[in-house]
Amino acid sequence: MFNDLSWTVVLDEPGRSFLLHGLWVTVQLAVLAIIGSTVLGTLVALGRVSTMPALAPLRWALTAYVEFFRNVPLLVQLVFWSFGMFSLDLVRAMAAPLNAVYTNQFLAGLLGLTIYTSAYVAEALRSGIQSVPRGQLEAARASGLGYWPAMRAVVLPQAFALAFPAIGNQYVGATKNTSVVMAIGVTDLVFQAQQIESATFAAFEAYTAVLVIFVVVCLAESALLALAVRGLVTRVRPGAKITARVPALEA
Amino acid sequence: MDAIIDNLPFMLAGLWETAKLAALAIALSAVLGVLAGATRSARARYLRWPAIAYIQLIRSTPLIVFILYSYFVLADLGLDLSPFWAGVIALGVFTSAYLAQIVHAGISSVPPGQWEAARASGLSHVSTLRHVVLPQALRRMAPALVSEFIKLIKDTSLVSIIGVFEFFHRVEVTNSRVLTEPFAVLGFAAACYFIINYGLSRVARRLELRLDV
Numbered sequence: 001m002f003n004d005l006s007w008t009v010v011l012d013e014p015g016r017s018f019l020l021h022g023l024w025v026t027v028q029l030a031v032l033a034i035i036g037s038t039v040l041g042t043l044v045a046l047g048r049v050s051t052m053p054a055l056a057p058l059r060w061a062l063t064a065y066v067e068f069f070r071n072v073p074l075l076v077q078l079v080f081w082s083f084g085m086f087s088l089d090l091v092r093a094m095a096a097p098l099n100a101v102y103t104n105q106f107l108a109g110l111l112g113l114t115i116y117t118s119a120y121v122a123e124a125l126r127s128g129i130q131s132v133p134r135g136q137l138e139a140a141r142a143s144g145l146g147y148w149p150a151m152r153a154v155v156l157p158q159a160f161a162l163a164f165p166a167i168g169n170q171y172v173g174a175t176k177n178t179s180v181v182m183a184i185g186v187t188d189l190v191f192q193a194q195q196i197e198s199a200t201f202a203a204f205e206a207y208t209a210v211l212v213i214f215v216v217v218c219l220a221e222s223a224l225l226a227l228a229v230r231g232l233v234t235r236v237r238p239g240a241k242i243t244a245r246v247p248a249l250e251a
Numbered sequence: 252m253d254a255i256i257d258n259l260p261f262m263l264a265g266l267w268e269t270a271k272l273a274a275l276a277i278a279l280s281a282v283l284g285v286l287a288g289a290t291r292s293a294r295a296r297y298l299r300w301p302a303i304a305y306i307q308l309i310r311s312t313p314l315i316v317f318i319l320y321s322y323f324v325l326a327d328l329g330l331d332l333s334p335f336w337a338g339v340i341a342l343g344v345f346t347s348a349y350l351a352q353i354v355h356a357g358i359s360s361v362p363p364g365q366w367e368a369a370r371a372s373g374l375s376h377v378s379t380l381r382h383v384v385l386p387q388a389l390r391r392m393a394p395a396l397v398s399e400f401i402k403l404i405k406d407t408s409l410v411s412i413i414g415v416f417e418f419f420h421r422v423e424v425t426n427s428r429v430l431t432e433p434f435a436v437l438g439f440a441a442a443c444y445f446i447i448n449y450g451l452s453r454v455a456r457r458l459e460l461r462l463d464v
Contacts, residue, residue, distance in 0.1 A: 071448035073405040073440045076419060080441065083426065084433045125412055179313035183412055203323035210316055218311035 009202040010209040019209060022192030028189065029110060037174065038167075040163040041121030047152065048122070049129050062122075069119035073184035077116055082108035084185040085232050109181035117174045121167055128163025129155060161232045168225035172218055179214075190214060254429040255397075255439045261426060265418035266443070269407050272338060272417055276407070277400055279343025280350055281366055285389075287347055288354025291405045302351070309348035317341050322413045338410035346403050357388030363416055390462060397455035399446050418443070 009015045012025050046063045047055070069077065086108045087093050095107050102110075140150035162165075182191040189210050196206040255262075290302040321344075321434040322337040332340070361384050367429070389396070411420035422440040426433055 028346040067449060068441075068445060071401075071405075071445045071452065073408040073419070073444055075408045075411070076422075076440050076444060079423065079426075080434075080437045085439055087433060172303060176311075176313040180409065181408075182315065190313070190319070193316075194319070198321065199336065204327055207316065207320045207324060211312055211320065214313060215311045219307070222311075236353060 005205060006200075006202060007205055009196060009200050009205050013205075015196050015200075017187065017215070018192040020190045022187060022189035022215060025106070025186065026175075026178050026188045029106070029113065029178045029181065029186070032110055032176070033113040033117055033174050034171050036110070036250045037117035037121050037170070040118035041115065041125055041158075044118065044122035045125035045129060046156075048126050060077035066122055069116055070123070074112065074177055075183055078109055078112040078180060078184050081112040083113075103186070105181070105185045109178075109184060109186045113174060113177060113181070116177070117170055120173070122171045123152055124160060124166035124170060128166070131162050132158045164225075164232050168222075168229065171225065172221050175218060175221060176214070185233050196236050252431040252432075252435055254284075254436050255427065256276035257431070258436075259265055262418065262421045265324070265416065265421035268275075269404070269417040269419075270416065272342070272407050273400075273404050274327040275339045275360055276346065276403055279339065279388070280346035280399075282401065283344060283347035283427065284350025287351035288358065292358040306351050309345060310352070314341070314345050314409055315412065317345050318413060318444070327426070331349065333411070334413045334415045337413060338415050342403060342406060345406075346399060349399050350396065353399065354388065354394050355393035356395075357382055360391060361387050361460065369447045393458055393462060394455045394459040397451060397458060401451050401455070402452065404448060404451070414453075415454045 010019060045064065047058055048066070055099065066100040082105055086095070086104050092104065096106055098107060115208040127183070136154050136158065136165050137150055140154040147151065178188055179190045181188055182194065185191075197203045200206075257396050263299060287305055292296050293299050293302070318338065318341040321341040322332070322334060323404060325332055325337065337405045365383055365396060370382045374382065395412065407417055408419040411417060411423065414420075422436060429436065
């Protein structure tokens with residue numbers, strides 16, 4: 001079998017443009033999901049660590065949010081968004097302006113991936129916020145800052161620096177999880193590989209090409225994030241020791 | 252609700268398939284993971300580097316690519332596997348890389364005095380691992396291991412793309428037959444997964460408290 005490999009299937013047209021289009025969709029999905037999940041995850045984490053008694057129902061709801069979206073498989077969530085929500089006329093009407101650029105399946109996949117990743121980011125950031133020494137918040141408030149200004153200026157930057165290894169792991173996880181959207185019909189890299197495979201029966205070449213692309217992208221992303229960790233830790237907490245990378249025990 | 256009640260036996264039979272899939276994959280990943288993790292912690296470079304390569308390579312690929320690879324490419328190589336067994340192998344090998352990382356962290360956390368005492372008593376390297384270090388390492392890492400198994404149970408839903416009739420595939424089939432109640436059917440699936448996984452994560456948390464000496 002290894003004698004008659006035809007790499008032209010993935011290196012020449014039309015295979016190459018298929019894969020490049022798929023890579024472009026994957027990259028867009030990953031970048032947008034990373035940004036969206038960071039914003040959403042920060043809001044959720046801030047809500048969960050608040051101490052006001054009036055916000056207790058919100059805290060309970062956010063805990064339920066995090067536990068629910070972490071324990072339900074991503075595929076189930078994506079099918080919910082694409083076959084459930086995007087079959088409703090109201091949702092389709094709201095998404096209509098974006099349909100010029102993004103298909104409904106892409107938007108459903110983006111929503112599902114963003115919310116799924118935001119639950120993990122929120123969890124990582126919450127433990128980061130709680131690892132910042134309590135004295136920081138107390139000193140900031142004693143200096144006259146209100147609660148939210150103190151969080152924003154003093155606690156959150158340190159929390160981000162502490163939690164960034166875990167959050168970076170989630171970013172790489174989100175990049176890998178973009179592959180699941182192929183199951184709801186988004187034309188990402190894996191979907192395109194399947195297209196090539198069903199047209200040419202060259203399964204080994206098509207899937208190996210996708211494997212190589214993913215390995216390169218993920219290793220590059222991990223290296224970039226490791227650099228960012230060093231930059232963040234030394235800038236936000238000058239003199240802080242950069243401890244050895246702890247392997248992610250929780251995803 | 253009618254859609255759920257009418258199709259309940261069909262969908263719940265899928266839970267048994269999922270359980271079989273998960274159990275076999277957990278067993279495979281445990282064996283490979285401990286092997287890879289122990290090799291990752293070896294002192295000899297010719298052992299350590301292949302283990303690191305194995306772990307990093309697998310951790311950089313998405314599971315879906317892995318599943319498709321093991322189903323289509325192994326068939327090309329002559330190993331004609333049923334979708335179920337391709338799924339077991341894919342899940343087992345994939346999770347073993349993550350378990351290996353956890354096992355390596357566990358082995359590194361055992362105090363070096365244990366190694367020295369065992370070697371001084373005459374035990375070989377492998378015997379020390381088997382009788383002294385690994386039992387301690389695995390006990391410390393038990394909550395993280397359970398976390399990985401929970402992830403594996405969630406990942407069993409992905410083998411539906413190669414046609415394994417596990418729980419989520421059956422839910423999808425039910426949904427496409429009864430097109431009128433997508434939210435009810437999918438909500439049922441989400442609730443099932445949530446109950447199973449959340450229950451297991453509580454077990455992990457209790458393990459963590461009990462072993463936190």
